[in-house]
Amino acid sequence: MAEQVSSHTPDVGGDSHPDEVNTPVSHREEQLVDKLTGVIQQTLEEHKKDNDKGGLNPVVVLTWIQNTQKVFPISHVVNEDKANYASIMFIREASVWWEATFEALNKYDQENLSWEMFKTRLLGKYCPLDMRRRLEKEFLDLKQAGMTVNDYETQFNQKARFAAKYIPSEDDKIQLFMERLRYEIRDFMVNRDVLSFDKAVEYARKRDHDLEIHGVTLSVSKCNAPIPRY
Known part of the structure; x- marks a missing residue:
């Protein structure tokens, strides 16, 4: 440069x-x-x-x-x-x-x-080739785990560039993306009509957000619950 x-x-x-x-x-x-x-x-x-x-x-x-x-x-x-x-x-x-x-x-x-x-x-x-193979393996091993959907999508797209042979079509890309999501997000998306990768990310992000809000609400409700008397 x-x-x-x-x-x-x-x-x-x-x-x-x-x-x-x-x-x-x-x-x-x-x-x-x-x-x-x-x-x-x-x-x-x-x-x-x-x-x-x-x-x-x-x-x-x-x-x-x-x-x-x-x-x-x-x-x-x-x-x-x-x-x-x-x-x-x-x-x-x-x-x-x-x-x-x-x-x-x-x-x-x-x-x-x-x-x-x-x-x-x-x-x-x-x-070089050895780096490309390493990134290809990292893509194949990639899972959402503790990442947010946004962070997972970023990692997925970056490393997918080095594993193009595994995603010959957008349908394959969508399938691999969904398979590596956390169960509670993946299960939410199974019966939805996902026609594009962007839509898959949108559904996953929405579910991730809803789960986060639910978790916060649950914690707050527990904190505000009356103390039991014995």
Whole structure:
């Protein structure tokens, strides 16, 4: 990530997409690009503050890649420029690593660096196979247990990115999400028509909230109960 990102949309080149190159960018699009670029930078910056070793969490790196890809169509970045656009946002450790990695490439690869090649090298460095397998196992072992539904959903979605083969469809995702909920929440949802993952989360969150309120009410009623006389 770069320490400063220009406020204007990056120049794009290449003659394979002339319509994209000449497409004007509105002021609103520039503002959105700036906002998304800020989000991309903040993602890694916040992780740096929380990680004493300065290493990058593979979940954070994957999130960074996904956020970066969202900027491309808005800022009209063509395929030939995607790797360069992304690499200018590196700072510190990531910047040093990328400079060394780029210098080690042969001239042809330097001049024809694709987004896919860039992602492969980035994931190879910060999200290697052993880490991906560990996160995959963590996803398969994940259960709500003592977490709130919100925290469980966050953990589920983050780690699901590394176990895509187990959730080929939204129905599979819904099923796995519900199976790992606490019994009193899962049992509540069994006979409901859950048509989307968002709806599954909504039902689970509502049940979690109702149980919390019921628990508080029960505790209060016990506290206010008259003391028995013997």
